[in-house]
Amino acid sequence: MxxxxxxxxxxxxxxxxxxxxxxxxxxxxxxxxxxxxxxxxxxxxxxxxxxxxxxxxxxxxxxxxxxxxxxxxxxxxxxxxxxxxxxxxxxxxxxxxxxxxxxxxxxxxxxxxxxxxxxxxxxxxxxxxxxxxxxxxxxxxxxxxxxxxxxxxxxxxxxxxxxxxxxxxxxxxxxxxxxxxxxxxxxxxxxxxxxxxxxxxxxxxxxxxxxxxxxxxxxxxxxxxxxxxxxxxxxxxxxxxxxxxxxxxxxxxxxxEGLPEVYARHARHAAATRAAVQGWGLELLCLDPSAYSNTLTAILVPGADHVREVILDRFDMSLGAGLGKVAGEVFRIGHLGHFNDLSLAGTLSGVQMGLQIAGVPVKDGVSAALSLLAEA
Amino acid sequence: MxxxxxxxxxxxxxxxxxxxxxxxxxxxxxxxxxxxxxxxxxxxxxxxxxxxxxxxxxxxxxxxxxxxxxxxxxxxxxxxxxxxxxxxxxxxxxxxxxxxxxxxxxxxxxxxxxxxxxxxxxxxxxxxxxxxxxxxxxxxxxxxxxxxxxxxxxxxxxxxxxxxxxxxxxxxxxxxxxxxxxxxxxxxxxxxxxxxxxxxxxxxxxxxxxxxxxxxxxxxxxxxxxxxxxxxxxxxxxxxxxxxxxxxxxxxxxxxEGLPEVYARHARHAAATRAAVQGWGLELLCLDPSAYSNTLTAILVPGADHVREVILDRFDMSLGAGLGKVAGEVFRIGHLGHFNDLSLAGTLSGVQMGLQIAGVPVKDGVSAALSLLAEA
Amino acid sequence: MxxxxxxxxxxxxxxxxxxxxxxxxxxxxxxxxxxxxxxxxxxxxxxxxxxxxxxxxxxxxxxxxxxxxxxxxxxxxxxxxxxxxxxxxxxxxxxxxxxxxxxxxxxxxxxxxxxxxxxxxxxxxxxxxxxxxxxxxxxxxxxxxxxxxxxxxxxxxxxxxxxxxxxxxxxxxxxxxxxxxxxxxxxxxxxxxxxxxxxxxxxxxxxxxxxxxxxxxxxxxxxxxxxxxxxxxxxxxxxxxxxxxxxxxxxxxxxxEGLPEVYARHARHAAATRAAVQGWGLELLCLDPSAYSNTLTAILVPGADHVREVILDRFDMSLGAGLGKVAGEVFRIGHLGHFNDLSLAGTLSGVQMGLQIAGVPVKDGVSAALSLLAEA
Amino acid sequence: MxxxxxxxxxxxxxxxxxxxxxxxxxxxxxxxxxxxxxxxxxxxxxxxxxxxxxxxxxxxxxxxxxxxxxxxxxxxxxxxxxxxxxxxxxxxxxxxxxxxxxxxxxxxxxxxxxxxxxxxxxxxxxxxxxxxxxxxxxxxxxxxxxxxxxxxxxxxxxxxxxxxxxxxxxxxxxxxxxxxxxxxxxxxxxxxxxxxxxxxxxxxxxxxxxxxxxxxxxxxxxxxxxxxxxxxxxxxxxxxxxxxxxxxxxxxxxxxEGLPEVYARHARHAAATRAAVQGWGLELLCLDPSAYSNTLTAILVPGADHVREVILDRFDMSLGAGLGKVAGEVFRIGHLGHFNDLSLAGTLSGVQMGLQIAGVPVKDGVSAALSLLAEA
Structure with a gap:
């Protein structure tokens, strides 16, 4: 870009x-x-x-x-x-x-x-x-x-x-x-x-x-x-x-903001992200629902590095690469720190569009995330 | 908030x-x-x-x-x-x-x-x-x-x-x-x-x-x-x-960026916004398609000011009020200046959620906008 | 420079x-x-x-x-x-x-x-x-x-x-x-x-x-x-x-700081500046001591614009030019706003050195200013 | 202050x-x-x-x-x-x-x-x-x-x-x-x-x-x-x-600026500082003229910490304390980094005034520094 x-x-x-x-x-x-x-x-x-x-x-x-x-x-x-x-x-x-x-x-x-x-x-x-x-x-x-x-x-x-x-x-x-x-x-x-x-x-x-x-x-x-x-x-x-x-x-x-509110915000954003992943039909790296992270989500997808490159190039968004023994197999979405619902919506939208452009056959996942965010 | x-x-x-x-x-x-x-x-x-x-x-x-x-x-x-x-x-x-x-x-x-x-x-x-x-x-x-x-x-x-x-x-x-x-x-x-x-x-x-x-x-x-x-x-x-x-x-x-690229970006974002509006089933203030603005979109909706308040309160987003003789009847989305696809996606997501929370019965419009943005 | x-x-x-x-x-x-x-x-x-x-x-x-x-x-x-x-x-x-x-x-x-x-x-x-x-x-x-x-x-x-x-x-x-x-x-x-x-x-x-x-x-x-x-x-x-x-x-x-303290500071800096001018043996533009400004001092000197140029070039300090009918005949020192004793000392030092380098035969005026500042 | x-x-x-x-x-x-x-x-x-x-x-x-x-x-x-x-x-x-x-x-x-x-x-x-x-x-x-x-x-x-x-x-x-x-x-x-x-x-x-x-x-x-x-x-x-x-x-x-120019500037400022110290009649900690530092000058003076406090309080300038076995016996002037002649003049003026206010009987040293700076 x-x-x-x-x-x-x-x-x-x-x-x-x-x-x-x-x-x-x-x-x-x-x-x-x-x-x-x-x-x-x-x-x-x-x-x-x-x-x-x-x-x-x-x-x-x-x-x-x-x-x-x-x-x-x-x-x-x-x-x-x-x-x-x-x-x-x-x-x-x-x-x-x-x-x-x-x-x-x-x-x-x-x-x-x-x-x-x-x-x-x-x-x-x-x-x-x-x-x-x-x-x-x-x-x-x-x-x-x-x-x-x-x-x-x-x-x-x-x-x-x-x-x-x-x-x-x-x-x-x-x-x-x-x-x-x-x-x-x-x-x-x-x-x-x-x-x-x-x-x-x-x-x-x-x-x-x-x-x-x-x-x-x-x-x-x-x-x-x-x-x-x-x-x-x-x-x-x-x-x-x-x-x-x-x-x-x-x-x-x-x-x-209040520490409890900060923690609740992160939990909510993580849940919305996972709702999007589910909508896309992709697999989380984490296999234990009680251990899902509230700050980042690692997603298994073939050609993960290509997906990240497309997203960086087309949508000016940096995502985390797979590291060590999952290099190339996952990408990671950070949803922590100074962050809010609309930035998360933009993030998930960018991931969804990037997956599609990169040729990963995903369905709409953003809507599910928005539903969850709107409820909160 | x-x-x-x-x-x-x-x-x-x-x-x-x-x-x-x-x-x-x-x-x-x-x-x-x-x-x-x-x-x-x-x-x-x-x-x-x-x-x-x-x-x-x-x-x-x-x-x-x-x-x-x-x-x-x-x-x-x-x-x-x-x-x-x-x-x-x-x-x-x-x-x-x-x-x-x-x-x-x-x-x-x-x-x-x-x-x-x-x-x-x-x-x-x-x-x-x-x-x-x-x-x-x-x-x-x-x-x-x-x-x-x-x-x-x-x-x-x-x-x-x-x-x-x-x-x-x-x-x-x-x-x-x-x-x-x-x-x-x-x-x-x-x-x-x-x-x-x-x-x-x-x-x-x-x-x-x-x-x-x-x-x-x-x-x-x-x-x-x-x-x-x-x-x-x-x-x-x-x-x-x-x-x-x-x-x-x-x-x-x-x-x-290049002035032609700047103008094309604004045109694309405006089109995506109108795709969302159409998805929501709402009416544009502008009645002449050849005159649609590339920098902002005014949307007719009952209780427009309440919608804006909900969106400001829940999603920390400022939208434009109806002014003068359309006061209270429209709200305006600005999609101009230093802006990009993911910020637009976040913006439209916030409008959609805000409309729903405010009780305006709208369907999903974000997906249509994303489809258009992904094609470009 | x-x-x-x-x-x-x-x-x-x-x-x-x-x-x-x-x-x-x-x-x-x-x-x-x-x-x-x-x-x-x-x-x-x-x-x-x-x-x-x-x-x-x-x-x-x-x-x-x-x-x-x-x-x-x-x-x-x-x-x-x-x-x-x-x-x-x-x-x-x-x-x-x-x-x-x-x-x-x-x-x-x-x-x-x-x-x-x-x-x-x-x-x-x-x-x-x-x-x-x-x-x-x-x-x-x-x-x-x-x-x-x-x-x-x-x-x-x-x-x-x-x-x-x-x-x-x-x-x-x-x-x-x-x-x-x-x-x-x-x-x-x-x-x-x-x-x-x-x-x-x-x-x-x-x-x-x-x-x-x-x-x-x-x-x-x-x-x-x-x-x-x-x-x-x-x-x-x-x-x-x-x-x-x-x-x-x-x-x-x-x-x-307190408005009275702000005003007193400006008065003190103006007095110190005039003490320096007197030390240099130069003439103030203002002829009425009861009307001396607390925010700036205009000084008559032959070749005033050359003096300013030397000072800008050698000491990276901007001084005010003579304007209108005193153009070329005076230069002006601003000693107002966000300012303190040591910045004034640096300012007056720069004026003194610049005058000397420009060939204006001036004696030491900085010492008199410092004496006044030290007393305050 | x-x-x-x-x-x-x-x-x-x-x-x-x-x-x-x-x-x-x-x-x-x-x-x-x-x-x-x-x-x-x-x-x-x-x-x-x-x-x-x-x-x-x-x-x-x-x-x-x-x-x-x-x-x-x-x-x-x-x-x-x-x-x-x-x-x-x-x-x-x-x-x-x-x-x-x-x-x-x-x-x-x-x-x-x-x-x-x-x-x-x-x-x-x-x-x-x-x-x-x-x-x-x-x-x-x-x-x-x-x-x-x-x-x-x-x-x-x-x-x-x-x-x-x-x-x-x-x-x-x-x-x-x-x-x-x-x-x-x-x-x-x-x-x-x-x-x-x-x-x-x-x-x-x-x-x-x-x-x-x-x-x-x-x-x-x-x-x-x-x-x-x-x-x-x-x-x-x-x-x-x-x-x-x-x-x-x-x-x-x-x-x-050019590295040789940067080094020359520091040498000049150090020389001017020492000229001021000599004018004040004070003693440098460094006894070997070939080893004088170009970036700081340590000066022996009774009640050095009081002098520094006076200067901080009256002139909003921080000077270095004596450290280790010269604690309380020296103060240090830093004249390095992003610095210029007029800031040095302000610095030396502040030291001189502070010494006088603190009761250290010093003569004018600033003039000697200015003479040296004006020559350069």
Missing amino acids: SFASGRHFLQIPGPTNVPDQVLRAMSAPTIDHRGPQFAAMVPPLLEALKPVFGTTGDVVLYPSSGTGAWEAALVNTLSPGDRVLCFETGHFATLWQAMARDLGLEVDFVPGDWRHPVDPAEVSARLTPETKAVLVVHNETSTGVTSDIAAVRRAMGDHPALLMVDTVSSLGSIDYRHDEWGVDVTVSCSQKGLMLPPGLGLTAVSAKALAASGGSRRSYWAWQPIIEANKRGAFPYTPPTNLLYGLREALHMLHS | SFASGRHFLQIPGPTNVPDQVLRAMSAPTIDHRGPQFAAMVPPLLEALKPVFGTTGDVVLYPSSGTGAWEAALVNTLSPGDRVLCFETGHFATLWQAMARDLGLEVDFVPGDWRHPVDPAEVSARLTPETKAVLVVHNETSTGVTSDIAAVRRAMGDHPALLMVDTVSSLGSIDYRHDEWGVDVTVSCSQKGLMLPPGLGLTAVSAKALAASGGSRRSYWAWQPIIEANKRGAFPYTPPTNLLYGLREALHMLHS | SFASGRHFLQIPGPTNVPDQVLRAMSAPTIDHRGPQFAAMVPPLLEALKPVFGTTGDVVLYPSSGTGAWEAALVNTLSPGDRVLCFETGHFATLWQAMARDLGLEVDFVPGDWRHPVDPAEVSARLTPETKAVLVVHNETSTGVTSDIAAVRRAMGDHPALLMVDTVSSLGSIDYRHDEWGVDVTVSCSQKGLMLPPGLGLTAVSAKALAASGGSRRSYWAWQPIIEANKRGAFPYTPPTNLLYGLREALHMLHS | SFASGRHFLQIPGPTNVPDQVLRAMSAPTIDHRGPQFAAMVPPLLEALKPVFGTTGDVVLYPSSGTGAWEAALVNTLSPGDRVLCFETGHFATLWQAMARDLGLEVDFVPGDWRHPVDPAEVSARLTPETKAVLVVHNETSTGVTSDIAAVRRAMGDHPALLMVDTVSSLGSIDYRHDEWGVDVTVSCSQKGLMLPPGLGLTAVSAKALAASGGSRRSYWAWQPIIEANKRGAFPYTPPTNLLYGLREALHMLHS
């Missing part, structure tokens, strides 16, 4: 469409991170962030991608040689356990078909006395499958292993309860439900995780100095000031 | 959705309007504007609304007591002739039903030897009816009256040819097809209009000093620098 | 340096000017504007330059053939009376040397029974001379003529009291003390002025329909929405 | 004043980092970055602070237990060697007085057969002392140790030649000479460093996957897209 009129539809499952007001907030001048204005900004910002994690404990921010926050989770709590239990729910679960190996951990990687959530029964079955941590992806960005974290935690019983959860594509979009569910480390990033550009890694840390203090070498990722500095509104390194401006605005937006 | 996630759908027939890049261009620092940097900006800006009017002659910009450019057209060319011929095609034609009366002109106002374009036969029939100017609205923003300017001009034959045309909601969206059609004064503004915020009035002026120099008192609106100053990159008053930054960017966008 | 690092110093007496936060406010998306969000914005905006004029009466905004507001003042209150009394205090007073003539008024233009304010004794002396209005420029942008409006009003005694005052380069920077001083029409614009880009004309109107309702032809500039529409948060034409966003932010800034 | 009119003077030695155009570039919508538009942006961006490092080899970017790039340098090339040679030139050299210890390296830390650069003779004297790397800070942000990297390299002779250099506060401001000087790893960040907000770590890597591939555990910081992905315009993690937009604009600005 040589020139595209109108606004691009960024319907990958992140980065999501950054709200104008967040971009404007981020374009304020950078200030002295050691001055009083900055120091006054930090504590309320962290307080506003905690309810999104469902915690009253510590949250830690880094200038990093989400993968940086993954690394932080591991090197702050574990020692090389420690065993961790991981579940192959999809591409990102696979990458996280590969990182764990790179960092010297021993990984028990429970195989999976990328179409089901973590099975709590498997969790109890696979735990060993040597297991130091269980790593679970809450919402698999590559598959659109959401695992039940509370059930995973229950399945761990009173095993002393830490529970670490990746909420990269769920935080701020799907109800999440770090404290209530007994999670030790929750990892996330800025560019999905938090509606920011990429560049910020976020972590909620339980007291137990903080006390674990594994033997891995660490400096940049060390939680303790950050938590200490944050108490006086500072950071042990130069913080990403303009992203923090954006975070402040994004949190203000989430709290203005 | 207490809080709205996602981007507002501004589907009134102007102001239109201002592109992000135009807003960013406008947020550059204001510069010295008497300095070399400003002087270098003006001539290429005016040159880039001329093809949009279809002229190689003079164009004049004001810090004003479009009504200011209306006034400029009249006071630069006519004298109090002069006769002008106007046609009641809708609300804005009615306002323009009312302005002409306020400015001391004698108006022959040909009545109309707001559902048809100007009839060229009426033009020739109504011209008198005293007629000094014919005033026509190219695209009636209140009705979605487009008049055939070339035919109007032909109908004037060799009558010496000036032809003045309001292109407020057509310029930059519908093919327009100031020179080729023999128009003397073309009036427009920034906030429609030019994709800018309101605040800029624009006029193309023929040599004949410039020579007319009527006896009306004028200062702010006087063309000659502006045209003279523009030649050296200046203005006789402090120009609206930041809107000019925006205009430069908007013109760059229009020319990047 | 092919490429300039750092921020341009825009030290002309307007447009002034627009604050970042105002530019950001203006880059919010344009909204429906007939919708509830817009309607809710207008009344508090007008209320916040009134104290800047020193009025509790009506204020009227236009998409226009300040010259548009000049025209509005005249055509709303006077009839062609009416006599008005004007004073040649400088370039803009000369332009305003020229506009009055263009609009058909009879002008008594009291000559002046551009170096003194309006003499109240002349006001009483020149008033005739036919005088319908007295037009005075509060702060002459071309000369840096401020006239005493209260004294002018007193000199008019109980003469029924309207008093109209141009506050283009004083409003929001120099204490001004429309009501207390008995002014009938106060004219201003956006791009000076109000810290906005150009594009907005502003007027405060007394009940007497409103009742005057002269016989001049008018439509765009007519106050009454605007005042009526404003009561319900609307405008009779499409308003310049994004400039109104900026105005809201700018007024918030002025009131946050 | 409850409310500050005018622009804040951010004269800490970083973050520096981010140019408006960089902030605007960064406020463009985030795009799909796996799409063609993103892929097309990356290679030219990296190419434009290389000359700033003085390299034709690999450069690697991270979403991180500069400390992240420090860590990357160490964990990519060294193994726990490796010996590194460090020099106590100031606070940041001290922090970097502390990080090296945290990461399991053995550090030979050559003590210093924070007032001199690295002594090349010490380099050769302290190298041992076990030394695996020499770590040097090019320009100590805490002291304003610049070390001679070429001389350090020469002093290493043909010792096989890697040379790693921190250019956090010199890159893009002081001439630097990674290839020519034989540096192996050059570490930097976004928020100083590159004129961006913080959030981006940058590294130039020699072929030798790349081949070293030490035994430290690493994942996030691993160079090889990044370099591989960059070749096809991608990153192995979600990159900080909006900071990359800003980097593109900032590099465009640096190359438009």
